[in-house]
Amino acid sequence: MQGQFRARLAVLALSLTATLALGGCRTVTSIVPASAMKVSIDIKDFHQGKTQVGIHFADGEGNTIEFVHGETITCDGVFLAYDSNLFASAVGYGAYTGEVPLQPAGGKYTLTFKPQGSGSAAGTPVTVAVAVVDAPVTISQPASGATVAIPTSSPLAVRYNVSGLPSTGIFGIVFDSRAHSASALTFNEPGSLSFKAEDFLKFAPGPGTVSISRGTGSTQGGSAYAELKVNYENITTEPITWQ
Incomplete structure (x- = not known):
């Protein structure tokens, strides 16, 4: 189990290096409208247990956005937390991450960004649905x-x-x-x-x-974001014995 956990973390960190555009090297906390954000979503489907979700927000110059004005990000109702430790050490930026219930073949993961404010002052939430890519690795x-x-x-x-x-x-x-x-x-x-x-x-x-990890990438049009890229990973880990 410990080996599988290490493998999951390594796949999580290293595969994001190849799938999320880094662009700039700074982290900004200013308010950026969704229409000016470049967003990258990574779904890690282990076909058992929980699914790992990561979402990276960047401004037009590629700088990482960290939300500090009351914005929230959820996936299937689970709040995602900003992680600057694992990602900063591995690939140089922070992202919003979490674990959510596994969706079956034919299902989808729904990610919602809620801008700052409350009541009548709240911005319009932006919701993106990522369909399950049912391509398990054997x-x-x-x-x-x-x-x-x-x-x-x-x-x-x-x-x-x-x-x-x-x-x-x-x-x-x-x-x-x-x-x-x-x-x-x-x-x-x-x-x-x-x-x-x-x-x-x-x-x-x-x-x-x-x-x-089998990673399938796509660019989704028609969203409220300036750019939306999705990488869906089907991941399998097997035990072996070295000699």
Whole structure:
């Protein structure tokens, strides 16, 4: 369980690096109308337990927006909290994050931004619905629970099912029991992900995990935001044993 938790955090932090535009390097707290915001949403669907949601707000120059005037952000009624620790250390900005109940195939995640003010002075809420992308990942090699030789000269190949969805890439990460990791990324779906042997120099024999995230990106039009990008991730983590 601890290995799966580490894998989830790593996938959460590292995949956002590839999917959310950083632009500027400052955090601003001034009031920015929704029509001037660039918004990036990331949904992490583990097909069990809770779903992790992250939403990043930026102004026209790409600077991160932190709301301090009474604005709220919710997903399916769950309030999302501003997180500047995990994201600041990993990718250099803050985002609103939280865990919400898992939605089934055919369902959707509803995110609502409520501007500052109350009563008649309140701004108009902005609601976005993100449909579930039902494309679960199945790792065929190595099999769940398999014993895997730690690579020394040849790369490790991890094979998975291909979805055939457009604008879809693959991110993978493997761990040993001492939190050493190796990662790989492709911007398409070749059906196999290759991990370099030199990334396993510190790996130790024993329990480990392999995680694959299938990220499907889209740009949604017709919203009240200046720009709205969505990345939906189907994530699978399997236990293995290194030898």
